Amino acid sequence: MLLNQYRIQPVSSTGTKLHLTRIAPTPSGFLHLGNILSFAITYALAKKHQAKILLRIDDLDQNRIKAPYVEDMFDTLAFMGFTWHYGPKNIEDYHASFSQIHRMPLYQKALDHLTAKSAVYACQCSRKDIAQASPDGRYPGTCREKAIDLHKNRVNWRLKTHDTPICMRLESGRVISELPALMEDFIIRKKDTAPAYQLASVVDDIHFGVDLIVRGNDLVNSSWAQLFLAGLLPENTFSKSTFYHHPLIMEDREHKLSKSAGSTSIHGLRKIGKTKAEIYQQLGAFMGFDTSISSLQEFERAYNQKGLP
Numbered sequence: 001m002l003l004n005q006y007r008i009q010p011v012s013s014t015g016t017k018l019h020l021t022r023i024a025p026t027p028s029g030f031l032h033l034g035n036i037l038s039f040a041i042t043y044a045l046a047k048k049h050q051a052k053i054l055l056r057i058d059d060l061d062q063n064r065i066k067a068p069y070v071e072d073m074f075d076t077l078a079f080m081g082f083t084w085h086y087g088p089k090n091i092e093d094y095h096a097s098f099s100q101i102h103r104m105p106l107y108q109k110a111l112d113h114l115t116a117k118s119a120v121y122a123c124q125c126s127r128k129d130i131a132q133a134s135p136d137g138r139y140p141g142t143c144r145e146k147a148i149d150l151h152k153n154r155v156n157w158r159l160k161t162h163d164t165p166i167c168m169r170l171e172s173g174r175v176i177s178e179l180p181a182l183m184e185d186f187i188i189r190k191k192d193t194a195p196a197y198q199l200a201s202v203v204d205d206i207h208f209g210v211d212l213i214v215r216g217n218d219l220v221n222s223s224w225a226q227l228f229l230a231g232l233l234p235e236n237t238f239s240k241s242t243f244y245h246h247p248l249i250m251e252d253r254e255h256k257l258s259k260s261a262g263s264t265s266i267h268g269l270r271k272i273g274k275t276k277a278e279i280y281q282q283l284g285a286f287m288g289f290d291t292s293i294s295s296l297q298e299f300e301r302a303y304n305q306k307g308l309p
């Protein structure tokens with residue numbers, strides 16, 4: 001076990017337990033305005049709730065992770081004025097201790113736990129099979145009763161979900177819902193045997209003790225899925241987390257900003273001479289702040305003054 005393999009339990013100088021939140025970039029592209037907005041909102045809410053901040057780098061999808069993006073991530077975070085309390089301080093530290101690769105035994109332990117509970121089945125459907133059987137994108141349960149060998153090559157592992165009320169804590173109170181239809185029997189291990197995002201994310205959050213989860217509106221379904229999954233795991237502290245889902249900067253009405261949208265990468269903006277202050281001004285304008293802002297600290301202040309979200 002590496003040094004980072006512990007639950008972080010931040011306390012204030014007077015000994016009260018503090019919240020822990022995290023930013024979780026994936027270095028599979030240059031960080032863009034949408035990422036920076038999400039981080040800035042996370043920092044504003046961390047300030048509001050006196051939470052400490054963890055940098056978690058989501059790098060399980062090793063084929064998509066590239067060294068220049070890792071470099072860009074550290075560089076852009078520094079340029080935009082982000083610092084954090086826990087997690088890798090630099091690229092060497094990330095590789096040596098904080099890559100998700102080091103936490104593979106934890107993901108495996110969770111998968112073992114779920115398979116021992118018979119909560120998992122193998123699915124050999126392709127995306128095309130699913131799209132043909134189910135135009136709305138929801139998994140039609142094709143393989144649920146097929147008892148396909150879990151260790152067969154090229155199968156996804158799906159969680160056997162069922163209708164049960166799930167509780168999500170928001171700042172404004174609790175919301176109870178069933179799992180969204182699109183998340184029924186969601187995938188927890190991929191065909192290449194790597195843990196799926198939903199599993200790795202929730203295992204990491206439980207492991208580190210994250211209890212303030214800030215993410216974009218596009219991940220609301222994931223939050224419900226992760227709450228369902230957390231309910232099946234031992235030492236589940238995740239269900240007590242407070243969730244915030246924030247608005248996204250959109251490319252157009254239907255598409256959120258993507259990593260391929262080079263024009264909005266911070267790297268690209270800097271190349272054409274944009275300063276940090278100008279980038280924060282742009283984010284402030286998107287948020288509809290009354291005053292012009294030019295730094296992370298001013299973003300945090302303006303966000304919290306506005307009483308968002």
Ligand SMILES: [Zn+2]
Pocket residue numbers: 122123124125141142143144
């Ligand atoms: Zn299937």
